[in-house]
Amino acid sequence: MNSFGRLFRVHIFGESHGETVGIVIDGCPAGLSLAMDDFLNDIERRKGGVQKGTTPRKEDDLPIFKSGIFNGKTTGAPITILFENKNTRSGDYEKQKAVPRPGHADFTAHVKFGGNEDFRGGGHFSGRLTVCLVAAGVIAKKLLENVGISTNARITEIAGEKDLEKGLQKAIDQKDSVGGIVECTVNGLPIGLGEHFFDSVESLISHAVFAIPAVRGIEFGTGFAAAKMFGIDHNDAMIDEKGKTTSNHAGGIVGGITNGNPMVFRIAIKPTSSTPKEQESWNWETKQVESFSIKGRHDLCIALRVPVVLEAVTAIIMTDLMLLEQRIRRIL
Amino acid sequence: MNSFGRLFRVHIFGESHGETVGIVIDGCPAGLSLAMDDFLNDIERRKGGVQKGTTPRKEDDLPIFKSGIFNGKTTGAPITILFENKNTRSGDYEKQKAVPRPGHADFTAHVKFGGNEDFRGGGHFSGRLTVCLVAAGVIAKKLLENVGISTNARITEIAGEKDLEKGLQKAIDQKDSVGGIVECTVNGLPIGLGEHFFDSVESLISHAVFAIPAVRGIEFGTGFAAAKMFGIDHNDAMIDEKGKTTSNHAGGIVGGITNGNPMVFRIAIKPTSSTPKEQESWNWETKQVESFSIKGRHDLCIALRVPVVLEAVTAIIMTDLMLLEQRIRRIL
Amino acid sequence: MNSFGRLFRVHIFGESHGETVGIVIDGCPAGLSLAMDDFLNDIERRKGGVQKGTTPRKEDDLPIFKSGIFNGKTTGAPITILFENKNTRSGDYEKQKAVPRPGHADFTAHVKFGGNEDFRGGGHFSGRLTVCLVAAGVIAKKLLENVGISTNARITEIAGEKDLEKGLQKAIDQKDSVGGIVECTVNGLPIGLGEHFFDSVESLISHAVFAIPAVRGIEFGTGFAAAKMFGIDHNDAMIDEKGKTTSNHAGGIVGGITNGNPMVFRIAIKPTSSTPKEQESWNWETKQVESFSIKGRHDLCIALRVPVVLEAVTAIIMTDLMLLEQRIRRIL
Amino acid sequence: MNSFGRLFRVHIFGESHGETVGIVIDGCPAGLSLAMDDFLNDIERRKGGVQKGTTPRKEDDLPIFKSGIFNGKTTGAPITILFENKNTRSGDYEKQKAVPRPGHADFTAHVKFGGNEDFRGGGHFSGRLTVCLVAAGVIAKKLLENVGISTNARITEIAGEKDLEKGLQKAIDQKDSVGGIVECTVNGLPIGLGEHFFDSVESLISHAVFAIPAVRGIEFGTGFAAAKMFGIDHNDAMIDEKGKTTSNHAGGIVGGITNGNPMVFRIAIKPTSSTPKEQESWNWETKQVESFSIKGRHDLCIALRVPVVLEAVTAIIMTDLMLLEQRIRRIL
16 A cells, blocks of 8 residues: 555655656644745755755646635644656657566566556656655645754765765766765653654654655664674663663664664665666567666665655654654644 | 464564563464474574673573464464563563663653553563564475475675674673674565565565564665665666576565565664663653663574564565465465 | 545545546446436436435536547546536535635635645535545446445435425425435345444445435444434344344344345434525634624535435445445456 | 554454354553452343343453453554353254354355355344443543543333333233434534544444444434425524534434534444344255244343443544544553
C-alpha cells in the first residue's frame, strides 16, 4: 500500500511522466496555518542545490492545494497536494523499454504488473514522488516546531570522502555516479515516544526510510560500529533525572523508546543507478544481453537530494508518535 | 502495538518474570500439519548453543498450544502458543529497580508507563519474548518450505572478528560483553514480492528486525559499502529472462521488490547491555549517580542467540508477502 | 481516517465547495481496461434520475484521471480520480454559519475542529463526496463482473410507500423532505468470503454503509423481523452440496461468511435534513434559539441518489474480500 | 482478522471445545487497577441470569490473567486473559459433523477451511468467545467510568413481546427458540468523537456489533422508522451551546460524530439457531437431505445473553475513540 502512519497518515500517488504526482495527508490537526511560502525552501532543497552533480532538469515545483485547507488553515479534513510534471521527455523511455535499466525497478515492475506498468521514467517508482513526501514533511515539521522539536539531516560523506567537493569531483573525473551517507538528528524529543517491539522508533523510522529510493542501509547511534565494541564502552551512563547520558551511543533510543537525548541515525545511499557509463542488460524482446548507455539528465550523486526527504519522512513519523502519545493536541 | 503483518499477523504478549509469554498467529492457512517436534530445533538454537558466552539459564521451553490446531493441523483460526517462565529470580530486580540499567528500557519504560511497568527482568521489553517469535517463525518457515523458499541466518562476525571463537575469547579475556554481525539469506523467492515505497521489502524487513532487541543497524546487499562505490560497479547487470544478475549488490531487491536473486541482508547487534563490568547510573530514589554491577546469568554475546530469531521475523514477513501475492494458497 | 479496505483500499478527500473532490484507489490489480465511458452511467444514476424530488443542481461530473492508468489500463499503481466542483454558491452558507442546521454535521464539526472546518455546504462532510465512491464502485464492479458477480441496489419504499411515486407526492404535498428504504442484492458470490467475528461480511458491509450520509439502519436477510420469528421458521435448510437453501432468511451470510446464496440487505435512509420547512436552531453568535429556513437546491428525498452509492461501497468490499480469498488474481 | 480497534485493540482466539478461549488487549493505559472482582458481575450477566430460556450449561468462568497486570494494575503492556472450557461434550458433535446445522457456520467454515475446521460446538465461531469480549468490556467500562461515561444495554422485546416473560413463554409453549431486540444507551459522551465517512461512530459500532453471533440488524436513533418520517419531524432542534436537542431522533450522532446527547441504538437478535425442533439439512457424506434434531443444552433465547456483550463491544469502541480524541490520558 502507498500509505504510512497511524494517526498522521500519508498516501502518495502519481507517476514520473504522468500529469501530476500527489499526496493525501490524513489526520493533520485542524488550525495549522499553511501557505505556499512554507513549502518553497524545502522544495528548493530537494533539487540538490547548485552543487556539482545534480541534474539540470528544471522542476517548477509549486504545490497545488486541493483539499483540507480553508482560509489559510488546516480544517482537520484530508489535505491533498498535487505537483505538476512538466518538461518530461517520455520518448526517451519508449525506445528502451524492453531493456531493464540495472538498479531500477523496470524489470521487477514489469513482472509484478504483467507488463501494464507505466515504464516512462520509472513511472510510480520514480524518485519524482519524493517531492510529495517533502510537502508532507513541511507540514509535519511545522507541527513539531510548535512543540520545540527540530529535524535536521545533512550529508556527511560522498564517495567515501568527508570533503564533499572532493567526493563529487571523483564522480566527474570518472564520468560515473557516486553514493553517500546522510545523517539525521532530531532535537527536543520528549522521553517515551515509540513502543516495545513492533512499533519501536527504529522500526518506524527504518520502515519509512526504505521507502526513499536508493537507500541501502540504516544505523542508529553507533550502529554497525557497536558490533565491534565492548559492553562497558557502548553503554550510555545516565546522569540526571531527565535521562541525560554521558555518551549517546544509543542514538537517543532505548528499548525502542526515545530517552530524551538527541535522536541520531545515518543512512547509506547507493550511487545513482543511471550512470553515464555504458552498461549491459537483458533485452526481453530480442532475448539477448545488449549494451546501452543512459542518455539525458541524471544526478551524478542522488544523495545530494536526500537530506530534505529524510527530514520529511522522519518528521512525519515523529508527528505521528507525538499524536499517539498525546504530546501534540489534535485540536491546536 | 504489539502486532505485525497484514495477512499473516502476529501478536506478542507476556513479561520476562510473569507466568508466561505467548503469541497469537492470525491468518495462517488451514491444513498445515504442526507438531511439538517441529519447534524443538529452533527453540534449542535460540539458546545460543553450547558455545562459550551464552547464559547458563535453563529454559525448558516447550510450546503450549492453546488454539487454532485440531487433529494435528491448523484450522484457519488464530493459533495461540504459550511458553512458561520458570526458574526466574525476581528478587534480583526488586532491589535495583530505582537504578536504570544502561542500555535497557528500565528508564524509558518507567517514564512512559508512569511507574506501572513490570520492572522484573525488563518485563515486557525482555528478549525473553523472542521465543514467541521463534515459534511463529517455525510455522512461517514450514509454509515457505512448501513452496521452495528457505531462510538462513548465521553469525559472520563477533567483536570484530570473523573467527568467532576468537571474538568470544575477547569477551572472556576482558570480562565484558561483545556484539556481532548476523547475515540472513533467503533463497527461492519469486520475482515480484513487495511494493514500491512504503511496503518495500526493505521497509517491512527492517521494521520487523528492529523489533529484535539489541539491533543497531541493517543493510541490504552491499549496504553501507554502496555509499563508497561507483554506479557502474554497483549496478547488477541482468543476464537472462528470469532476472538473474551477474552480481547481487542489490541483495535481491530492486525498487522495493524481489528480483529473483537471493535476498541478502545483515544486521548489527550491540554488545549485551548487561555487562559484568561495574557501571554507573542515576538512582531516581536517592537522586544521585551511583555505581553498581549486574549480577546473575547473562549472555556475553547476545548475537549468538539472534540468527534463529532473525530467520523467524524474516520468514513471517516473507509468508505475509507470499500470501499477499497469492503465491501461497490460503487453503493449502 | 478517510480510508477503507485491506487489499483494495480507497481514500477520499475534498469539500463540497472546494475546487475538487477526489479519491485514491490503492490495490487495484494491473491490466483492467478503464475508459471515461465506464463511469458515465453510474455518475448519472447518482443524480437521482429525472424523478420528482431530486435537486436541480447541475453537476457536470466527468472523472479526471490523475494517476494509475496508462494506455487505457490500470498499472497496479494507485489510481487517482478527481471531480471538479462547479456551480457552487458559497455565499448562502457564509450568512448562516453560526446557526447549525439540524441533521447536518455543522455543530459537531465546529466543535471537533475548533472552528476551522470548511462550513460551506457541509465541507468535507458533504454527500458530494459520494461521487468519488461511485467512481471507485465502477472499478470494483468491473473487477467483479469478470468473475461473475453482480451488485444491484434499488429503492423499495419511499415515505413508507411501496409505490414510489406516491411516496414522493407525499413530500411535494407536505412541502417537506422524506426518507426511504434501499435494498441491495449481490449475486454470484462464492462460498467462503468473510471471516468469523471482526471481519464478518456484515461487519465490513455495515462499516462502509454507515459512511454514506443519511443512513440510519441496516439489516441482513430477514433483519429486524427475525427478532419476532421462531427458530424453526428462521433457519434456512440446506438442500444441496453447493449450499443452496430452501429459504434465504440469512441473506446469504452465515457465521459472517458467504454461503453461496444471494446476499441481501436493506438500509434505512432518513428524510433529507435540508427540508424546506421553517426550523429552529441555536445561534452560537447571538446565543439564542432562532428560526430559519433553508434556501436553495436540495433533494426532497435523498434516498433516490443512494442505490448507486450503495452498490459502490458494496462492490468495493466484495472486491477486497475476493482479493483476500484469492478469487480475483492480483495480476489479471 | 480476529482483531479490532486502533489504539485500544483486542485480539480474540480459542474454540468452543478447545482447552481455552482468550483475548489480548493492547493499548490499555498503564495504571488502571484490575482485580478478579471487577469481572464477576459481567461474566455472570452473560450467562443470561436465572431467567427462563437460558442454557443450564454451567460455566465456571473465572478470568485467568496471563500478562499485562503487575501489582494489581495495568502496566501498559498487552493484557492477556484466558477462560478455561470445562464440561464440554464433544462427542455430540463428532456424530453429526457431516450434517451442517442450519444457521450455524458449520457449512461455510467447512468450505472456507477445506475441512480442517474444529467442528466441535462451532469451534472458533462459537458464541463461547463472547466471554472474552465481556472481559475486555469490563476493562473498557472501567476506563470510561473514570471520565463519566456509562454504557447500558437491555432487552426491550422478546419474540415480538415487550413483556419479556410472555415472549419466553411463547418459546416454551412452542418448544422452539425465539429472538429479541436489545437497546444500548451511552451517557456522558463528549461532543466530537468519531470521524466523517469511514470512521463514523455508526460505522465502528456496527462493525463490532456484527461480530456478535446472531445479530441481524442495527439501527441508530429512530432507525428504520426514520425512513417513514418527514424531515421536519425527524430533525432534532438544537437549543443550547452544549448541543442539547429537543428530541434525539439522531441517537446522539450527527455526521458520524457524537453530538453530546445520549447515544442510542438497537440491534435485532435472531432466534437461537439450535432449536429443539426437528430440522432438515444436507448430509455431505451420504449426499442427501436428512432430518435430525439438536440435542443437548441450548438457549431458547440467545438474546438474553446479549446485553452484556453489547455493552462490552460498545465500551471497547468508545474507549478507542476517547483515546483517539485524547479524552482519556494514555497514562492515567
